[in-house]
Amino acid sequence: MNKKILTLGLSIFMLTLFSSCDKDPEVSNEEELITTVTYTLTPVTTGEIVTLTFKDIDGDGGNAPVITYTGELKTGTTYNGALSLLNEAENPAENITEEIEEEDEDHQLFFAVSGGAEGKMIISYDDKDANNQPVGLKTKVSTSGTGTGKLKITLRHLPNKTASGVSAGNITNAGGETDIEVNFDIVIK
């Protein structure tokens, strides 16, 4: 009897010992990754399109992100602002903007201009979610005066859109989690 138990025990031991000597982890896609933020400013009438891009293809860590700025921001101009989000780690690139549009009640973008450009670049919401609250994928931008400063774009997931000042674009009482937070150097000429 004891011999039997011993043999059984030993064979289970051997089995477990040698059954798992290699590992092949599956490299899964990073589904919620946002690699690219593009803010495109198209003049309402005529003029040069301004594009601000923040791109970090390999996600957190690895190579540093690349920030580009094309075109010239002109004073006294009204622009249509369009924000697009991509996951370019996938091939073909995944359009995250659509995901935000589908869950627009749960998201809001915030735009903050600081430095010498403060007060000279007014950004207002130009879209609404189902609850008649702003989202920020579409904006109206109007410039006045000249200066150099920073534009900070923040995307919040599950903000409290009804908190004081939030629907007007003030992030202070918004809460929620930050999904993106990027800074661009801007020059208004």
Place this chain on the structure above:
Amino acid sequence: MLSINIRKFISFTFVAFLYLNVISQDCHLILSGKVIDQHHEENLEYATVYIQELNAGTVCDSIGRFTIDKVCPGKYHIIVSHLGCESKNYYLTITENTYQIFQLEHHEELMDEIEITGDGSQSRTGLNKNTLKKEILFEQAGKSLSEILTSIPGISSLKSGPNLSKPIIQGMYGNRVTILNHGIPQEGQQWGNDHAPEIDPNTADKISVYKGASAIRFGLQTIGGIVVLEPEEIQEDPHWHGSYQSTFQTNGLNFSGAATIRKSFDLAKIRLTGGFVKSGDKKTPDYFLTNTGNSDASFSIIVSNHASGKWKRLFYYSYYYNKNGILRGSHIGNVTDLEEAFNRSIPFYTEDNFSYKIDVPRQEVNHHLAKYNTKYFINESSNFNLDVGIQVNQRSEFDIRRGNRNDKPALDLNLFSQYYDLYYFKQSDHVEYTAGIQYRNANNTNIPGTGILPLIPDYINNTGAGYLISKYKLKKIQIENGLRVEFRNYFVARISNNREVIKEHINYLNWATNFGLKTSIFKDIKTLVDISYTNRPPEVNELFSNGLHQGVSGIEEGNSNLNAERSFKIVNEWDIKIGHSTNINASLFYNRISNYIYLQPQKELRLTIRGAFPVFKYIGTEASLTGGDIKLIHNITDHLQATSGLSYIYARNITQNSGLIRIPPLNLQLNLSYTFGRFWKIHEIKTVVGFSYDAGQTNVDLSEDFLNPPGEYYLINISTKFRLKTKNGNDIDIQFRAENLLNNTYRQYLNRLRYFADETGSNFSLNIKSYF
């Protein structure tokens, strides 16, 4: 008519005959004996010995002797109790005049003796242990394992909200503390500061802590110490006996229940336990902690054979399930969010109403442990012992995610582990030897489908070790020394930043040794010195974790060049008795750790699309910890007892010339308890008023934390409990407990929740335990 009378007559004579037959049995047997204290072998005066079947009993005399006469031959359940001791049930077969010595244990034994007479099956170490027995466990019912342990001076807990906590022993936690669950080192994801041990404390009959690294039989992760959960020996009683305990707590509207039953069959002895917890949102004095509910379930079984013959076998299986909500307002996306959260008086997403709902973020854990122990007695003084333990640990963590991904775990791990330990034990009059070999295997797998790159890679950890422990008993001195040599191989398959699988092997050869000496200076002064040197190899998280750790708002980077941690610890414990009324226990220690591995914040801020994050890297530093904990028990009168506990650690990060991160601040506990014998059917009434003070940590490097440590606070707790005696001997214990009676608002340094919310406010509990 006549026939009826005849029948009556016949039945009458038959009954009378039976009756005569019974009394003609020798019902003049005498059960006599003595009731003594198990540890000091002192006689216990006025203890009660009660025979359940006869509904009769007696009280011992002033030196613990008792005599019960006119006992018929038979089998009896005997309950032995003494004020200040845990009652014990015995099962006796009486066929002749019997002399029996009953042993009882005191409720609150300060420190147990070294288990020198043990047969090596238990966690043997040169250090004293602090044990919480059933009585104390009853008083702490409804709390988690590490909260229960904090009633021992020198033990604190590292928390992540009201439900998740892990024990800290003299400043050490996580990879430096081993939890021995019914003889098997617990294998979970202990690297995470927010990962609580996956154990239901109700599966243990007693829980002990050894402060120090001497338990070298159980590995190198014992620098801080070892927590031991053990069952009691199952009595040789052929009936089902057990207890049922239910607890209700007002904070969180928490219901919990735990049952234990045991029986001795012809073939084997069995013990079964089961338990559950259901709790909703906890509450601070001012607001609910939304999404801090939890639910637990557990089950365990022990089957052991009768300890006769050459073989002793024991099988144990336990299952533990736990679902824990994490404060909704503590989930943050980046450092800006964290800073905003600091400045809130009430956390984001706080609901006005209580709820049992457990939403995201949350953790779900399943833990299985199966153990087989067999012992072969070669002769009275030597034996072989084999322990086999298999564990499966499944951990899923759910987060707030975009695109209906909340039901998809963000972290999904499966850890399968095996433990084999074989030793040979031999003892002679003055010497004991234990020589053993051990093999451990842990296989960690990230279950695909999370859609997130794993923080911890897939790995296999193979560890082989040999150890030798010897003990010498001289006249007044006991000496112990041990040596362990351990070889470890990690096979790691990790995913690099550019999504390639990199496989590598890393090997470590390490060793540990300890030397312990215990002596009685006088009869009432015992002291013990334990010196240990331990090399702890880095764990996989320290080597290879990689990525954004949402919980700490930082990017964590492992360091594959890390060497082993080298710890030198000297512990000096004192057990001093002053007269009959005062007892002092002290544990003083100095711990010098070379290459102390911790997550150090780097100067670099790394830019990501979610903003800039601080980078934390695992590095080794030179550290020293000096401290001690003292417990003083003073019996002011026979009924009134004062207990005080003080613990303090002065810890330095020598390389940085600053304080060391995450060290518990000075803590003081004062308790006054009043016990009186009986009032009507109510026995053993004990009322405790407790005061606890936490000084706040000031010895820290402020640049290593997001927020300065919170300040001092104090709490007042009261409790009263009593035992309701019933006619059939099935007692009922009842306890009322109030914690944070004054509903104080405070924050704790070692709770991550402090960044977001206050600690829980007052909590009132009702706790009922019935025995059968």
